[in-house]
Amino acid sequence: MNEQALLISAKEVEKEIKTALLNKDMSQKELTELIREKSTPQVNRAIKGDMSPKSIRIREKIYKELNIKK
Template sequence: MTEKKLLSGAKEITSKIKIRLLERGMSQVELADLIGVGPQQLNRAIHADMSPKSVRIRKKIYTVLNIND
């Protein structure tokens, strides 16, 4: 049961970020450049990687895209 909740939460995070990018007409590469990380690092963070670095990147993403975490 816990794994299902974790997977559901990860999908929700990914969806929120992708929707906000589409709304702003912004690509992941543009977002990566804006917050100063590589595209691969950004992609891992968007797909809910739980490493400390990805968590920090997600916080920057939330700020730039105005997403409440």
């Protein structure tokens, strides 16, 4: 996958998560607490598409909590 495709994919994931947060009237800080993470900035990086193993694990928890099918 080239850089452009990765960027588009990351933007789609970010949009889907942010839409789910809006639909639940939930902030990223509240989401951070819900998934039992300590760092809102780390959760933000995960939402924006960071590909570190930690961000991938965080996204998996986000998908589960927000009922997002991936």
